[in-house]
Amino acid sequence: MEKRTVNxxxxxxxxxxxxxxxxxxxxxxxxxxxxxxxxxxGTSSDRDMKSQLEQAIANLEEVINRxxxxxxxxxxxxxxxxxTQELWPHFPIxxxxxxxxxxxxxxxxxxxxxxFETLKVELEATVVK
Numbered sequence: 001m002e003k004r005t006v007n008x009x010x011x012x013x014x015x016x017x018x019x020x021x022x023x024x025x026x027x028x029x030x031x032x033x034x035x036x037x038x039x040x041x042g043t044s045s046d047r048d049m050k051s052q053l054e055q056a057i058a059n060l061e062e063v064i065n066r067x068x069x070x071x072x073x074x075x076x077x078x079x080x081x082x083x084t085q086e087l088w089p090h091f092p093i094x095x096x097x098x099x100x101x102x103x104x105x106x107x108x109x110x111x112x113x114x115x116f117e118t119l120k121v122e123l124e125a126t127v128v129k
Contacts, residue, residue: 001026001128003075005104016095017107021075026128030069034080034122035060036115044117049083050090052120057097060123069127071101076126079109087121 006020007013037045037055045052064071079094081087098105105125115122 001073003104003128015107016098017077018104019106021104021106023075023128028069028129030064030067030073030125030127030129032060032063032125032127034078034124035063036119036122038119044119046118049081049086049120050093053087053090053093056121056123057094060125064125064127067127069129071097071127072103073127073129074101074103074105074125075128077103077105077107078124079107080112080115080122080124081109082112082115082120084109084111 002024004022004024005018006022007018009019012019035056036059037047037052038059039045045055047055061071064074079087097103
């Protein structure tokens with residue numbers, strides 16, 4: 001797989017994303033449903049935003065690994081949250097995870113009026129290999 005990022009500016013680098021990602025010679029594409037802070041038994045978390053973000057990241061990583069893909073292959077990440085204001089102080093957690101896995105992805109973050117049950121943040125990814 002060949003991956004090329006397109007960044008006409010520098011400011012997005014501080015926010016850990018790329019303006020566009022081009023991929024060529026892909027041998028597979030994985031479209032992940034939104035992953036949130038849901039326990040293996042199906043119980044939705046009612047914990048704080050930080051805890052929910054950490055669990056959503058762990059759940060996304062679990063899905064990617066189980067599918068025999070790697071987090072470094074994430075090319076698109078959509079972030080849905082019930083409060084960008086509540087999420088923003090914990091954004092470095094996501095940035096550290098992105099750096100750890102050397103992910104170069106396009107990102108969209110949306111504040112929504114609600115997520116399933118008591119959930120506050122959901123991560124949806126497209127992964128290639």
